[in-house]
Amino acid sequence: xxxxxxxxxxxxxxxxxxxxxxxxxxxxxxxxxxxxxxxxxxxxxxxxxxxxxxxxxxxxxxxxxxxxxxxxxxxxxxxxxxxxxxxxxxxxxxxxxxxxxxxxxxxxxxxxxxxxxxxxxxxxxxxxxxxxxxxxxxxxxxxxxxxxxxxxxxxxxxxxxxxxxxxxxxxxxxxxxxxxxxxxxxxxxxxxxxxxxxxxxxxxxxxxxxxxxxxxxxxxxxxxxxxxxxxxxxxxxxxxxxxxxxxxxxxxxxxxxxxxxxxxxxxxxxxxxxxxxxxxxxxxxxxxxxxxxxxxxxxxxxxxxxxxxxxxxxxxxxxxxxxxxxxxxxxxxxxxxxxxxxxxxxxxxxxxxxxxxxxxxxxxxxxxxxxxxxxxxxxxxxxxxxxxxxxxxxxxxxxxxxxxxxxxxxxxxxxxxxxxxxxxxxxxxxxxxxxxxxxxxxxxxxxxxxxxxxxxxxxxxxxxxxxxxxxxxxxxxxx
Amino acid sequence: xxxxxxxxxxxxxxxxxxxxxxxxxxxxxxxxxxxxxxxxxxxxxxxxxxxxxxxxxxxxxxxxxxxxxxxxxxxxxxxxxxxxxxxxxxxxxxxxxxxxxxxxxxxxxxxxxxxxxxxxxxxxxxxxxxxxxxxxxxxxxxxxxxxxxxxxxxxxxxxxxxxxxxxxxxxxxxxxxxxxxxxxxxxxxxxxxxxxxxxxxxxxxxxxxxxxxxxxxxxxxxxxxxxxxxxxxxxxxxxxxxxxxxxxxxxxxxxxxxxxxxxxxxxxxxxxxxxxxxxxxxxxxxxxxxxxxxxxxxxxxxxxxxxxxxxxxxxxxxxxxxxxxxxxxxxxxxxxxxxxxxxxxxxxxxxxxxxxxxxxxxxxxxxxxxxxxxxxxxxxxxxxxxxxxxxxxxxxxxxxxxxxxxxxxxxxxxxxxxxxxxxxxxxxxxxxxxxxxxxxxxxxxxxxxxxxxxxxxxxxxxxxxxxxxxxxxxxxxxx
Numbered sequence: 001x002x003x004x005x006x007x008x009x010x011x012x013x014x015x016x017x018x019x020x021x022x023x024x025x026x027x028x029x030x031x032x033x034x035x036x037x038x039x040x041x042x043x044x045x046x047x048x049x050x051x052x053x054x055x056x057x058x059x060x061x062x063x064x065x066x067x068x069x070x071x072x073x074x075x076x077x078x079x080x081x082x083x084x085x086x087x088x089x090x091x092x093x094x095x096x097x098x099x100x101x102x103x104x105x106x107x108x109x110x111x112x113x114x115x116x117x118x119x120x121x122x123x124x125x126x127x128x129x130x131x132x133x134x135x136x137x138x139x140x141x142x143x144x145x146x147x148x149x150x151x152x153x154x155x156x157x158x159x160x161x162x163x164x165x166x167x168x169x170x171x172x173x174x175x176x177x178x179x180x181x182x183x184x185x186x187x188x189x190x191x192x193x194x195x196x197x198x199x200x201x202x203x204x205x206x207x208x209x210x211x212x213x214x215x216x217x218x219x220x221x222x223x224x225x226x227x228x229x230x231x232x233x234x235x236x237x238x239x240x241x242x243x244x245x246x247x248x249x250x251x252x253x254x255x256x257x258x259x260x261x262x263x264x265x266x267x268x269x270x271x272x273x274x275x276x277x278x279x280x281x282x283x284x285x286x287x288x289x290x291x292x293x294x295x296x297x298x299x300x301x302x303x304x305x306x307x308x309x310x311x312x313x314x315x316x317x318x319x320x321x322x323x324x325x326x327x328x329x330x331x332x333x334x335x336x337x338x339x340x341x342x343x344x345x346x347x348x349x350x351x352x353x354x355x356x357x358x359x360x361x362x363x364x365x366x367x368x369x370x371x372x373x374x375x376x377x378x379x380x381x382x383x384x385x386x387x388x389x390x391x392x393x394x395x396x397x398x399x400x401x402x403x404x405x406x407x408x409x410x411x412x413x414x415x416x417x418x419x420x421x422x423x424x425x426x427x428x429x430x431x432x433x434x435x436x437x438x439x440x441x442x443x444x445x446x447x448x449x450x451x452x453x454x455x456x457x458x459x460x461x462x463x464x465x466x467x468x469x470x471x472x473x474x475x476x477x478x479x
Numbered sequence: 480x481x482x483x484x485x486x487x488x489x490x491x492x493x494x495x496x497x498x499x500x501x502x503x504x505x506x507x508x509x510x511x512x513x514x515x516x517x518x519x520x521x522x523x524x525x526x527x528x529x530x531x532x533x534x535x536x537x538x539x540x541x542x543x544x545x546x547x548x549x550x551x552x553x554x555x556x557x558x559x560x561x562x563x564x565x566x567x568x569x570x571x572x573x574x575x576x577x578x579x580x581x582x583x584x585x586x587x588x589x590x591x592x593x594x595x596x597x598x599x600x601x602x603x604x605x606x607x608x609x610x611x612x613x614x615x616x617x618x619x620x621x622x623x624x625x626x627x628x629x630x631x632x633x634x635x636x637x638x639x640x641x642x643x644x645x646x647x648x649x650x651x652x653x654x655x656x657x658x659x660x661x662x663x664x665x666x667x668x669x670x671x672x673x674x675x676x677x678x679x680x681x682x683x684x685x686x687x688x689x690x691x692x693x694x695x696x697x698x699x700x701x702x703x704x705x706x707x708x709x710x711x712x713x714x715x716x717x718x719x720x721x722x723x724x725x726x727x728x729x730x731x732x733x734x735x736x737x738x739x740x741x742x743x744x745x746x747x748x749x750x751x752x753x754x755x756x757x758x759x760x761x762x763x764x765x766x767x768x769x770x771x772x773x774x775x776x777x778x779x780x781x782x783x784x785x786x787x788x789x790x791x792x793x794x795x796x797x798x799x800x801x802x803x804x805x806x807x808x809x810x811x812x813x814x815x816x817x818x819x820x821x822x823x824x825x826x827x828x829x830x831x832x833x834x835x836x837x838x839x840x841x842x843x844x845x846x847x848x849x850x851x852x853x854x855x856x857x858x859x860x861x862x863x864x865x866x867x868x869x870x871x872x873x874x875x876x877x878x879x880x881x882x883x884x885x886x887x888x889x890x891x892x893x894x895x896x897x898x899x900x901x902x903x904x905x906x907x908x909x910x911x912x913x914x915x916x917x918x919x920x921x922x923x924x925x926x927x928x929x930x931x932x933x934x935x936x937x938x939x940x941x942x943x944x945x946x947x948x949x950x951x952x953x954x955x956x957x958x
Contacts, residue, residue: 034603034606034607036552036553036599036602036603037557037560037599037602038553038555038556038557038590038599041553041554041555042553043550043551043552043553043599043603044550044551045550046548046549046550046618049548049549049550049551050548050549052551053549069525069528069529070525070528070529070532071522071523071524071525071528072522072523072528072531072641073515073522074515074517074520074522074639075520075554075592075623075625075639076517076520076576076639077517078516078517081516094582094583095582096581096582097555097578097580097581097590098578098580098581099576099577099578099579099592100577100578100579100580101576101577101579102575102576102577102627102638103573103574103575103627104573111517111576113554113578113592120515120516120517120522123515123516124513124515124522127513128513139525143623144554144622144623146554148581148582159581160553160554160555162551
């Protein structure tokens, strides 16, 4: 290892030494985001934002394919509008930012910066929904929201973050429930097939559900350090909001009915999940389908005749299909190798005079670090194959980590030991009482992550209180 | 005209009767946006937002092709940061929204909701620019901004609006000036080739320039009613912001230098321009390249055997290339014809039993309303040709309107008459004094729109004061 390369790696704290510092180092080194002068808000730099753009493209396509349309709602919510739904305002009011002055004048009514937009969508829906012919309304919005968090961490928890929020209105309760589950499945498929992150699908307990929802469903993923991350949620509101906002329609029998609503959201915290699920001590490891650079071309002995020409030629032909970067800067090849590893670029392509002679290039996988000597005639097909292999390997490694860090507990001593010593997910039975959730949180800091759709019967009684069990729950410490 | 169709058209006020009401009617009928419960803020509905998405795609591609990267900055600016550049804060402070409380606590320092993000970009640039190797930085951001306007109109002037803002930092003054002009040209090309809106390119007078800029360049377009609309601006900041925010780099001679900066922006008000440049009494007329629906397929006698099957078949094959809607609802064909006219869909495709017999379809242009009977074998090529013709016809009609409404004045009486009676652009000489701009505004409400790059010499003296002229100016009343 040359001095330069060593320095690059040395600046990243090993993850087993200090995972939080490793996370911070990675973000800084890879220039994903920068601290801003504004408390709890971050600057998302080009490399970080490009990941988000690729995620947006994939998700947006899925939303449109499932019949959703994009809209844009105001960023401000008048205080009186926020207060219309009792549970909702209780959940959000303590963490909103308040606008009190416009220009030099004090506002007659305070406006909060949206922490989420249910109230705005409801207000709009009450304007535009009149008849069963107006249903369903299936809207989505890409925007920024603000939640005044006390402690913040880049991507994972920031005062302002970017997200998408779907909001739909349906004629029947059944349709709303189907939509809620459908969008949870869209999220799960996106996480697994695009981000290579395996997820557990399930339902939140009442304690953990969204303020104002009848039911909240979630996808939960497990980070490398054994902590869980809520990665997307989908809520069924029933007709609670419709009643609070008077959203009624005339059905086919000319009778007035309340609509049934859903909302669902994912945020830039998924970038945090990508970092913490896949990364290693050498840096980021980006899922090929959202990596801003899928192939980094590094010319070797680039001063020699024909090398840069060949590298440029490959760059042009590969750019038609892949996101490619050609690095012809005057840094050493070794430095570049480490740099693209650190940046998590899935495939490095090396090309030097000897390779040109042999009509070949060298492909190096970020995951296995294995070198493949590939004929230039088969380059395109080999890259496609390698990217696909990398995705699968990343997904399997993440799944293996989750499985290794998932345990089952049938008594409380065992349960506490699992949570405190092993970390990860702990599967255990629960009686359905919030009191047990509170006790478990106090004893271990773990929370109920979800009641998974795939239930198992570990025992007949609650792991905490011994009363009859109602459901098996995934427990864990969470970000 | 059937009763239904008549009703649809009657709801739109004729533009010559009341242009402002026509504008409002169109927006409501075409469901582009809805008033929200928040003062001065609008809900952009799916059809309006889809236009913006198509505009974004086209612009974003141009920004990336010219070497710009997308980023995301915080939406809040601490008061002390906003105040760092004297002219800038003077220009914007009177019209910002202030956040004073987070959750239940009063903030130590007020935060304004960004009216524009120069100060945030400067703060970030001062963090990340150290050496000439870090330059240029060419960033762009898509986001929402807030300006606390007293009177608002949908798209044209709203308290919150969507836009993109480019912010760049360069090593030299020359590079910054080149960037400023380059992006103005990107905007002009986009307006003309994508939105079919002809623009006048020029420089703003000092009175009209951006707060904190050395020079502001603009593209100005003319609406159907003869009022001008500033459609995009590009600013050269010189090193003014760099000095205020201490953005310095070490040059190749190891000497400290200030960077030179630019910014440039376009907003959702361009949707207002599309409506007011192209629309007519029948409704919207959307430029084919951003129309959410380029081709509306209306089956005729759809209950007859084979009609819906054929319509579906055409829908499938055309959807691979165009944005197509097949309307198989139970409304009458006549109603659908009027509806897609009102929605400004460039091409209507009618297909009925007789057409199927003859292996043909009927294409109707939104602009000429001419019917073309086209063999199904040539449908794709004919649609492509028709969409291209429609774009050209729309551009030429807009240009003709502008030319008819552009006059030249060499004395002040004539000037006032042109502005007050004819409207449109008035070309006249100007001495360079703000006093004349103020007098003209007081006498006529017209403002200087720009000093066009293509200068003409109309006379030797200022049209207002008679002192020696410095430049020919486009004057006009503006939105």
